Amino acid sequence: MHDTPLAVVTGSGRGIGQAIAERLADDGMRLIIADIDDDTARQTAERMTASGRTAHGIGLDVASPESVARAVAETTDRFGPIRVLVNNAGIVSNTPWEDTGLDEWNTVLAINLTGTMLMTHAVLPVMRDAGCGRVINIVSLAGRNGGVSVGPAYAASKAGVIGLTRHYAGKVARDGITVNAVAPGTTATAMASRFTPEQMAAINDSIPVGRLGRVDEIAAAVSYFAGPHAGFTTGAVLDVNGGMHFA
Numbered sequence: 001m002h003d004t005p006l007a008v009v010t011g012s013g014r015g016i017g018q019a020i021a022e023r024l025a026d027d028g029m030r031l032i033i034a035d036i037d038d039d040t041a042r043q044t045a046e047r048m049t050a051s052g053r054t055a056h057g058i059g060l061d062v063a064s065p066e067s068v069a070r071a072v073a074e075t076t077d078r079f080g081p082i083r084v085l086v087n088n089a090g091i092v093s094n095t096p097w098e099d100t101g102l103d104e105w106n107t108v109l110a111i112n113l114t115g116t117m118l119m120t121h122a123v124l125p126v127m128r129d130a131g132c133g134r135v136i137n138i139v140s141l142a143g144r145n146g147g148v149s150v151g152p153a154y155a156a157s158k159a160g161v162i163g164l165t166r167h168y169a170g171k172v173a174r175d176g177i178t179v180n181a182v183a184p185g186t187t188a189t190a191m192a193s194r195f196t197p198e199q200m201a202a203i204n205d206s207i208p209v210g211r212l213g214r215v216d217e218i219a220a221a222v223s224y225f226a227g228p229h230a231g232f233t234t235g236a237v238l239d240v241n242g243g244m245h246f247a
């Protein structure tokens with residue numbers, strides 16, 4: 001048995017997820033780097049290991065029930081119970097509502113919303129058996145304000161995850177499990193770089209602090225929810241958005 005908590009971060013091969021994984025490793029956890037791009041997951045885990053952290057990379061498609069079941073079973077068999085789950089994997093869709101077709105809608109919902117549900121349903125029983133656990137969902141400002149530069153599928157998927165966060169928080173509180181969400185504003189990653197220059201200029205103009213968020217600032221919020229002082233905080237959504245609440 002391990003005394004060092006085990007954390008799984010989905011979509012952590014790069015971007016915000018990678019920063020979260022590094023931060024939780026620096027907080028003293030063993031990390032599972034889980035990403036649909038399994039090469040990136042392994043490379044990120046190798047880099048973390050080389051820098052003295054404890055990390056293992058696996059391939060995972062959060063939208064596939066089979067992939068989720070296999071990843072959670074293999075992880076718990078090999079490394080023990082999962083103490084912290086960060087549902088970070090996601091894709092953005094900037095398509096305006098007039099042009100959003102059902103295929104795009106279904107793809108975004110499958111990864112961002114259904115993927116969060118599938119991972120949570122797979123991991124909660126493990127946490128319940130252990131009598132403790134922390135689930136942290138990475139949502140978005142768009143799930144709070146309806147979205148400005150993103151399409152309706154993305155905004156709805158993230159609003160849906162806020163609903164899931166509050167639902168699970170109420171259901172598993174007596175099992176020693178907290179469920180919270182972090183809602184980033186626009187953060188400097190590959191996902192943000194997909195905005196057009198015009199969209200980017202509009203976003204910068206609308207951020208009260210005058211800049212994009214940094215991945216370490218999102219990771220610090222996750223660290224709080226995953227850490228020892230957050231046991232009385234559940235069902236919360238922490239906005240990390242430079243003050244851009246309703247822009």
Ligand SMILES: NC(=O)c1ccc[n+]([C@@H]2O[C@H](COP(=O)([O-])OP(=O)(O)OC[C@H]3O[C@@H](n4cnc5c(N)ncnc54)[C@H](O)[C@@H]3O)[C@@H](O)[C@H]2O)c1
Pocket residue numbers: 010011012013014015016017034035036037040060061062063087088089090091092111115138139140141183184185186187188189190191192
């Ligand atoms: N970057 C932003 O401005 C911003 C703002 C608000 C919220 N977010 C949210 O933060 C999270 C991370 O965003 P990011 O900017 O780091 O994005 P990113 O595109 O840089 O990274 C996303 C990661 O998720 C992985 N992924 C995609 N589909 C997957 C799947 N089906 N299964 C497993 N992994 C999958 C990708 O391979 C990638 O490594 C997302 O949930 C996103 O919606 C980002």
